[in-house]
Amino acid sequence: MRVSVLFTALVLVGRVLGAPVLELASSQRESTSISRHAADAEVAEENLDGVERAVAKGPFAGDATYYSPGLGACGRKNKSSDLIVAVSKNMYDSYPGATANPNTNPICGKKLKASYKGKSVSLTVVDRCPGCSPDDLDMTETAFGLLAPPPEGRIKVEWSWE
Numbered sequence: 001m002r003v004s005v006l007f008t009a010l011v012l013v014g015r016v017l018g019a020p021v022l023e024l025a026s027s028q029r030e031s032t033s034i035s036r037h038a039a040d041a042e043v044a045e046e047n048l049d050g051v052e053r054a055v056a057k058g059p060f061a062g063d064a065t066y067y068s069p070g071l072g073a074c075g076r077k078n079k080s081s082d083l084i085v086a087v088s089k090n091m092y093d094s095y096p097g098a099t100a101n102p103n104t105n106p107i108c109g110k111k112l113k114a115s116y117k118g119k120s121v122s123l124t125v126v127d128r129c130p131g132c133s134p135d136d137l138d139m140t141e142t143a144f145g146l147l148a149p150p151p152e153g154r155i156k157v158e159w160s161w162e
């Protein structure tokens with residue numbers, strides 16, 4: 001829990017100081033904001049199960065959706081044709097090594113494999129999804145399309161870290 005305690009402390013300090021760190025984080029979110037990437041007031045929301053969940057290999061079961069990526073929380077700019085994914089804020093913020101600077105989160109660049117009805121796709125984590133439940137994934141349309149027709153919009157996937 002030291003990571004989340006530290007993170008919370010940094011966030012509190014940030015609030016007192018006018019939150020430059022959080023502004024950085026929220027401007028990144030704005031640039032990726034579509035559907036579930038919209039407004040997220042509580043960057044520091046605690047999730048005590050998070051670390052255990054994040055270090056487990058999986059499999060995890062959650063909803064998959066898609067969004068138009070831009071500059072993600074990892075500080076990389078990606079396109080709808082890239083095989084990238086945003087994991088939930090819980091997963092992202094509680095990942096071992098996470099700090100108040102989302103760009104340096106060790107989760108960035110990690111690969112996971114998501115499966116649906118016998119199809120699977122390997123995706124690179126580049127972003128944080130504030131509107132996602134803990135085990136949900138928000139991916140690009142191209143990635144989603146490798147699992148199901150995009151008009152389905154939301155599907156139940158299983159996924160594991162690679």
Ligand SMILES: *[C@@H]1O[C@H](CO)[C@@H](O)[C@H](O)[C@H]1NC(C)=O
Nearest residue numbers: 076077078082083084124126
């Ligand atoms: C995401 O964008 C970065 C550049 O910002 C690029 O290096 C990387 O290859 C892209 N990821 C994927 C999986 O396409």
